[in-house]
Amino acid sequence: MTAIRTARERAREELTREIKLEARRQLASEGAQRLSLRAVARELGMASSAIYRYYPSRDELLTALIVDAYTDLADTADAALAAAPTTPRARWRALCTAVRGWALAHPHEYALVYGTPVPGYRAPQETIEPAARLPLALIAVAREGRPDTPAQDTPAPPAPAGPLGEQLARLRAELAPDLPEAVLARAAIAWTQLFGMIGFELFGHLAGSFDPADAFFAHAVEEMADLVGLPAEV
Amino acid sequence: MTAIRTARERAREELTREIKLEARRQLASEGAQRLSLRAVARELGMASSAIYRYYPSRDELLTALIVDAYTDLADTADAALAAAPTTPRARWRALCTAVRGWALAHPHEYALVYGTPVPGYRAPQETIEPAARLPLALIAVAREGRPDTPAQDTPAPPAPAGPLGEQLARLRAELAPDLPEAVLARAAIAWTQLFGMIGFELFGHLAGSFDPADAFFAHAVEEMADLVGLPAEV
DNA sequence: CCGGAGTCAAGAGCAGTGCTCTCGTTTCAG
DNA sequence: CTGAAACGAGAGCACTGCTCTTGACTCCGG
Known part of the structure; x- marks a missing residue:
């Protein structure tokens, strides 16, 4: 072009x-x-x-690196999804594992995008689109895990009301009309849990408790899959 | 002395x-x-x-500030617990809210302890004790939420096996003998979720989704309370 | 083809940093 | 009271991000 x-x-x-x-x-x-x-x-x-x-300026160079890091992470996640099996839970697992794998392989890049921002730094518009790809991928897998017909054994939790309800409604309308708002909220919770856990592992906060964090990570991924309602594997 | x-x-x-x-x-x-x-x-x-x-060195000064920040945060959390009602869920809420409040009031201190560590930095021994106070407080509240008699309606999830089982067994023996290992794992998950969410809010990752994050935070706290099995309020 | 305009690399320089070393001075302890 | 230890101040080193000037290069229209 x-x-x-x-x-x-x-x-x-x-x-x-x-x-x-x-x-x-x-x-x-x-x-x-x-x-x-x-x-x-x-x-x-x-x-x-x-x-x-x-x-x-140095900040502009860092911004370019931030965009690259977000893009690289999202590409890695997409590739893992493309190579993953078809069951939602397996795909959820593949996605979360890919994120952790990328973080462990690129700790400084991870720290750059998810760690402490530079004091005066405001994320430019160009960073938010690549940054959004990963939560979007999580939501996409969460949608795959929705039953075709509304389940009757586990009733959907009530949709949150108040300001959260409005935020969820807006998000839902934009990116996941078929996802109940309560499930969308849980996906967001799983999102923050995933990155909180990875950050803790990377920055040494799990050193005294779950030092090889692999097993804990895998367990947490399953628990979060349960939380967003992904069907258990047969 | x-x-x-x-x-x-x-x-x-x-x-x-x-x-x-x-x-x-x-x-x-x-x-x-x-x-x-x-x-x-x-x-x-x-x-x-x-x-x-x-x-x-500058790093030593920062270390002293880190110890102070951990201590200040834990003191704030303890004070909130002391002023909280008696039901486990209310105490859980008070604890999580106090952590977030402290983080919002002291963003740079929070970033110092939970954000990107300095590349070569190894946490000295003196930091790990004050750093452990907060997860210990979370576990303490989780213990309060245990029913006096094992519940029969919601059977306890199976204890994780493998390396995670060993890590959980060690932790449980040290600090919460009365807590099932599965619940201990969930408390750890809630721990990482809490700090992941606060970090996201503080560092602007929720800007496009849950911008006033208060409602989302409150909702997530309840969901995590559910996850660790704290009884719902009457 | 050629000359002005825009683009470029290089170097000096500024203000700031963490940290080291020296040099007098002060304070403590035997 | 005296020698040793601790101390504050200042100069200096090797860095940093960034700016400005200077001279050379490249391009593009006439």
């Missing part, structure tokens, strides 16, 4: 990519805190001031 | 405290990232090098 016309534009595009790539390398090995524009420039053999022709 | 003998020791103790106090002020207003030893020294009217007589 956007053909690169001049050699200058081509060089610019390539350098922009290379800077981000080297920055991502340093992010992966050193963490966002220690990522240094000057070190990136040094590694690329250019003056530190030249970086600013491509990224107006 | 430890009487301060000399004037030098007294001055040292006081300065140590004042440095931490000023650091805490800057942490609260600027965040851990922007906390600067030199700024602390400047505010206290001393040379920056003098700080190092009291805290050997």
Whole structure:
């Protein structure tokens, strides 16, 4: 679509990519805190001031890395879903496991997007779309787990009222009209649980209790699948 | 117990405290990232090098702030519990609400302890005891919610086997012999959910969905109370 | 083909950081 | 009272993000 016309534009595009790539390398090995524009420039053999022709500030570079991280995580999750079996519970398991696997493989990227934001940082519009992909995937699997006919043995819990009811109604209308609001709320709870648990594991808060956290993670995933009402496996 | 003998020791103790106090002020207003030893020294009217007589490094100062934050949070939670009604569910609610309230009132302190840790940071022994107080409080309330006689209408879920079973058995023996292991696991799940949700709210991940998060928070607290088996209120 | 306009890399420089070292001074203890 | 330990101040080092200037390069229209 956007053909690169001049050699200058081509060089610019390539350098922009290379800077981000080297920055991502340093992010992966050193963490966002220690990522240094000057070190990136040094590694690329250019003056530190030249970086600013491509990224107006360190925060902008970090934002690009954030978008990439969200996208990479969501791609990983999508790939896991594509390779997963067809039962909703197995897909839920595959999704959650993929998220954890990505987090353990890319701890600094995970910390960058789900850890402490930089004090003055406001998430630009471009980050919210890739960031939303993962909760959307969770909701999608939750929808797959809905029975075709409303169950009669386990009555649906009452829909929350008040402000939460309005928020849920809005979300439901936008992305899951077939999901009861109570179930949507539970999916959101499972969402926060998943990332809370992964964050705890990654940041060492489970060190004294569930040190190899694999079993605890797997168990929690099942409990959350129960919570959102995914049918048990036969 | 430890009487301060000399004037030098007294001055040292006081300065140590004042440095931490000023650091805490800057942490609260600027965040851990922007906390600067030199700024602390400047505010206290001393040379920056003098700080190092009291805290050997910035990380050590941060560690002291971390211990204080954990302690402050746990104290707040304990106070909320002391002022709470007697029913387990009300106490659970009070506890969770107090944690969220503290987090919202002290976002940078919360981010310091539950957000991204500094890359090379290993939690010293002195931090784990105050850090454990809050999960212990959650477990304590979960124990209050146990029926005096084992319920027969809702059979206890089977205890997890495998490595998780061993971890749960160890935890249970240490801190909650009267709690079934499955319930202990659910309390841990609720623990991670609580902090995941608070972190999400604080770091802006709920901005597009549950923006005033109060109602969602309250709802999730009830759902988690259900999960750990706290009796519903009459 | 060529000259002005826009783009670029490089370097110096600013203000700030954590941290170290030295150097007098103060304070404590034997 | 004296030697040793503790202390505060200041200079200095190696960094950081970022800005500004300078000179060279590339492109595009005439």
